[in-house]
Amino acid sequence: MTIDLQYTPKHHALRTEARAWLEANVPREPLPSYDTAQGFEAHRLWEAKLHSGRWSMVTWPQEYGGRGLDLIEWLIFEEEYYRVDAPARVNQNGVFLFGPTLMEYGTAEQKSRFLPRLASGADIWAQVWSEPQAGSDLAALRATAIHDGDEYIINGHKIWSTRAVYADWGFGLFRTDGFSERHRGLSYVVVPLRTPGVTIRGIPQLDGESGFAEIFFKNVRVPVANRIGDEGQGWSIAMATAGFERGLMLRSPARFQRAAQRLIELYRRAEQQTAPIDPGVAATVTQCWMDAEAYALSTYMTASRLIAGGTIGAEASLNKIFWSELDLSMHRAALAILGARAELRGRGGGESGAPAKIPDEATRWMDGFLFSLAGPIYAGANEIQRNIIAERVLGMPKG
Amino acid sequence: MDFTFDEDQRLAAQSLRELLNDHCQGSDLRRAADVRDLPSFEAACATRRARLAELGLTGALVPAEQGGLGLGVVDFVLLAEEAGRAALPEPLVDVEGVAHPLLAALVLAAPSARAESGLQETLAGSALVLSTAPGTAVLANAAFAQYLLLGHSDDELALYLASDISLTHRDSIDPLRRLSEIVPSGAKPIAKVTGAAAASAWQAARARSTVLNAAQLLGLGARMLEITVAYSLERKQFGKAIGSNQAVKHSLADVMVKLEFARPVVYAAAATFAPMRVAHAAVAAADAADRAARAAIQVHGAMGYSWEVDLQFYAKRAWALAGLNGGRSAQFSAVHQSALRGELEAQWA
Numbered sequence A: 001m002t003i004d005l006q007y008t009p010k011h012h013a014l015r016t017e018a019r020a021w022l023e024a025n026v027p028r029e030p031l032p033s034y035d036t037a038q039g040f041e042a043h044r045l046w047e048a049k050l051h052s053g054r055w056s057m058v059t060w061p062q063e064y065g066g067r068g069l070d071l072i073e074w075l076i077f078e079e080e081y082y083r084v085d086a087p088a089r090v091n092q093n094g095v096f097l098f099g100p101t102l103m104e105y106g107t108a109e110q111k112s113r114f115l116p117r118l119a120s121g122a123d124i125w126a127q128v129w130s131e132p133q134a135g136s137d138l139a140a141l142r143a144t145a146i147h148d149g150d151e152y153i154i155n156g157h158k159i160w161s162t163r164a165v166y167a168d169w170g171f172g173l174f175r176t177d178g179f180s181e182r183h184r185g186l187s188y189v190v191v192p193l194r195t196p197g198v199t200i201r202g203i204p205q206l207d208g209e210s211g212f213a214e215i216f217f218k219n220v221r222v223p224v225a226n227r228i229g230d231e232g233q234g235w236s237i238a239m240a241t242a243g244f245e246r247g248l249m250l251r252s253p254a255r256f257q258r259a260a261q262r263l264i265e266l267y268r269r270a271e272q273q274t275a276p277i278d279p280g281v282a283a284t285v286t287q288c289w290m291d292a293e294a295y296a297l298s299t300y301m302t303a304s305r306l307i308a309g310g311t312i313g314a315e316a317s318l319n320k321i322f323w324s325e326l327d328l329s330m331h332r333a334a335l336a337i338l339g340a341r342a343e344l345r346g347r348g349g350g351e352s353g354a355p356a357k358i359p360d361e362a363t364r365w366m367d368g369f370l371f372s373l374a375g376p377i378y379a380g381a382n383e384i385q386r387n388i389i390a391e392r393v394l395g396m397p398k399g
Numbered sequence B: 001m002d003f004t005f006d007e008d009q010r011l012a013a014q015s016l017r018e019l020l021n022d023h024c025q026g027s028d029l030r031r032a033a034d035v036r037d038l039p040s041f042e043a044a045c046a047t048r049r050a051r052l053a054e055l056g057l058t059g060a061l062v063p064a065e066q067g068g069l070g071l072g073v074v075d076f077v078l079l080a081e082e083a084g085r086a087a088l089p090e091p092l093v094d095v096e097g098v099a100h101p102l103l104a105a106l107v108l109a110a111p112s113a114r115a116e117s118g119l120q121e122t123l124a125g126s127a128l129v130l131s132t133a134p135g136t137a138v139l140a141n142a143a144f145a146q147y148l149l150l151g152h153s154d155d156e157l158a159l160y161l162a163s164d165i166s167l168t169h170r171d172s173i174d175p176l177r178r179l180s181e182i183v184p185s186g187a188k189p190i191a192k193v194t195g196a197a198a199a200s201a202w203q204a205a206r207a208r209s210t211v212l213n214a215a216q217l218l219g220l221g222a223r224m225l226e227i228t229v230a231y232s233l234e235r236k237q238f239g240k241a242i243g244s245n246q247a248v249k250h251s252l253a254d255v256m257v258k259l260e261f262a263r264p265v266v267y268a269a270a271a272t273f274a275p276m277r278v279a280h281a282a283v284a285a286a287d288a289a290d291r292a293a294r295a296a297i298q299v300h301g302a303m304g305y306s307w308e309v310d311l312q313f314y315a316k317r318a319w320a321l322a323g324l325n326g327g328r329s330a331q332f333s334a335v336h337q338s339a340l341r342g343e344l345e346a347q348w349a
Helices: A009-025 A037-052 A071-083 A092-105 A108-120 A234-249 A253-273 A279-307 A315-343 A361-374 A382-393 B007-023 B026-033 B038-054 B073-085 B092-109 B113-124 B195-234 B246-272 B275-299 B301-305 B311-322 B327-340
Strands: A125-128 A144-148 A151-162 A169-175 A186-192 A198-203 A212-223 B129-131 B138-140 B147-150 B156-161 B166-170 B179-183 B191-194
Touching: A009 A071, A037 A108, A071 A253, A071 A279, A092 A108, A092 A125, A092 A169, A092 A186, A092 A234, A125 A151, A144 A169, A151 A169, A151 A186, A169 A234, A186 A212, A186 A234, A234 A279, A253 A279, A253 A315, A253 A361, A253 B327, A279 A315, A279 B246, A279 B275, A279 B327, A315 A361, A315 A382, A315 B246, A382 B246, B007 B038, B007 B073, B026 B038, B026 B311, B073 B092, B073 B195, B073 B246, B092 B113, B092 B129, B092 B147, B092 B156, B092 B191, B092 B195, B113 B147, B113 B156, B113 B191, B156 B195, B191 B195, B195 B246, B195 B275, B195 B311, B246 B275, B275 B301, B275 B311, B275 B327
Parallel strands: A125 A169, B129 B147
Antiparallel strands: A144 A151, A151 A212, A169 A186, A198 A212, B138 B179, B147 B156, B156 B191, B166 B179
8 A cells, every 4th residue: 555645435525524514513603712711611512512423522432421533534524624713622621631641541440530521611711831031041940839638739830731720620740749840749639729829810811811820729638549650750740731632633633734734715716806916925825825735744654653652752842843834924924914914903892791703803813913923932942842852853952 | 635745755755865975975966066067077977876776766756657657746745855954966857757747648649669768778777868948048967868858939849859959058056956948940740749738747847846945945954954953053152052042042943943844734635736835845945945044054053154164065955955946936926816816714724
């Protein structure tokens, strides 16, 4: 068997089924931003809806409410998902990071306690990694979880925690002994965010919404059963989580192929309606299309390799750099085409009780642009990814 | 849907790599690059040519019914990458990837005794066939060929005895590419196809050449990266290897990103042969190799600007190949036109 880029009848059937369900169920109007209280709950309901059709966790095993799809099938589902501009996944961190981590490292009790509620959207999960003095250098973290009988007492200050303003649970790393340094002595612990001793302060992002938060823990007691894996094993579990994140599942190629398609549509409309377009912008539009295709092909290649028993290593870092720069480039091109329209905010709401209004096209591109600026920073800054590639793949010495 | 190469394809590439590791290192290239006259050049390449002939790739893309191996471009793409990696002076890709199947197509479209016997000679390895698509006047390695496939336009595919064609030597910036300008003359072809059959044969030949050159560019880029990483570990300034500096690391990490995201595009083009994928492959591979060459020379410092460093062989080959088949600019325009005309969905069947 040589390279085969044709979908099988089973693939086509899956696509047809997903398309039919999505077309029947995707909200007609885009949901308000999940960085607002109202939007968050609307997105939580969408997670429940997806779950009712068994589309919320397609790659999870059937016993946990998934369909047991392989990575190629997942890519097909994602293509259909983005094709209809279905809502962003408010439980993304739970679905793609915490869920797979729990399946690999959790006990049977932990799995049955957390996975069904995660799958249905009853619990929305946030990451609790960074601290004011521990960003790229995560091993510098100081928050503690000290063993006391059957409980841990958690103290510390976490920050840049995405979705934490409204989320129900957080997963992250804490020092479970008082003396270890760096990546030793860390444990992976899950913490309810709506519990005494937890103070959450939203941090407004560039778009003005509180999409991330800082979290203060003051003598928060959680059962020892909230620890995933062994005490002191936290770093290696977290690295596995980071592997999922930067690897294939954080940003599916369909997201960028859909954006590239929207960019081309924007370009073609502008070409017909407005003054001549800078040939440099036209070339960027084409480059974006090519890069979105390249990312898709690369993902299909990696997925095929993983299905055949391979593992994901440094590709994760290569992917992270590639898609984050592509995303930025697409949005910059869109803003260049939009010209003076780019700065206009076409989204109202604000009066209490009034429904949050839907962003118009220019606002959507600007919001997307602002978010794309975060891409090269979150999930491990691109500078760190370049170090990883240079040191672990190319074999260059640490600085 | 399975985007992986099979065992046979990987093993074939592996054996070519081993052969080239033994016979196509920088020192081997330098021996050939340092001589000007044709016989000395051929002498410098003789051992490698003999080993390559033993590899059994002759007629690789010629259909089995016509006495070839009946392989496809997808079976050849990893071999082309290896040829690039080594900056192979021999026209393995131009002959077996392009001209040989083109000759077979001519024989099929217009059977004739003379064309048939030409194909038998080339399959037996006693003669070499090369081709240059209409509109290109300069051909590498034509001086070593016995048969040439040429055309005044896409409507004509004609087989000539090389001895009937007037060739003028031209120097290349790549000292390992022996170029000849083909001077139009009154030579008579020994076989000829015209019309639609000729046009489709040329179109296929151009697409094969474009994809396989893209694969060579991937190999060249990867080799330049490898050479440069090694140099960055060896060269010390301020008491430490220059490769421990982040500015150097990040530059080379970016080269790797470019190469690794050009790779699946080239492989998909080889597997599907869709025109848009082929053009995309040409652009992506040319850009990646260009980035590799630029970073490699910079990291080598003054050594990178010197004749003494082997890096030049790979960089110059990359620059030469990037200009062929219309070059990066024409290929980019082709993608641009298709992408903006909405020919998107068809790529994923």
